[in-house]
Amino acid sequence: MTMRWIAASLMAALSLQSWGQSSERIALTTGQVAAALADKGISLGNMQVSLLARVVATKPNPVLDVLSVDALSDLGFGESAISRARVKLACHVPGTCLPFYVLVSGRKLIGNSAALSARGAEVTSYKSNVAPTIRTGTHATLLMDDNRAHIEVSVVSLENGIAGHKIRVASPDHKQIYVGEVIGPNLLKRSF
16 A cells, blocks of 8 residues: 555656646757758768767757867777767757767778868867957856846856857856856846
8 A cells, every 4th residue: 555655656746846847858869960060161071970968959950059179089090990079069049958069970091091180170170269258267247137127246257258158157156156148258147
């Protein structure tokens, strides 16, 4: 009898936890990521895209932004050598998905390491040469605004960021973490 009550209580708790929340999540595919990379001018050729974790979005087919591309060391030697790069992406519309990483990899051609090096240089050259508007450790003001209230909070930047991008910031004592959009060198905003 007690096992039935435990099972019933567990089922009730699980159903109440998700009650009132939209659990509609759409998994992103490697095809969507490859298309986003191609749209940004990163030609993959015969390279393969691998998601490092299951990535979900709140909307189907979200627009993806490439945040960074880092070349990784090659694996193996000779014919079996594989060139790799780690790419950080995020949904263009905030709140649609969390930033995530993918691994782009492909086999080297025999005796054609120059072509692969050129391809690797092409991938790493995509990194933004724009100087960050706000740097890690910078003290700034976070404006939180809605129709009824206007709040200003002193924060410390936890990441570098350029104007228009969202970064993580913390209260000066690092007890509260916020995400805000970079407006200027010492100013961020968000809604609540």
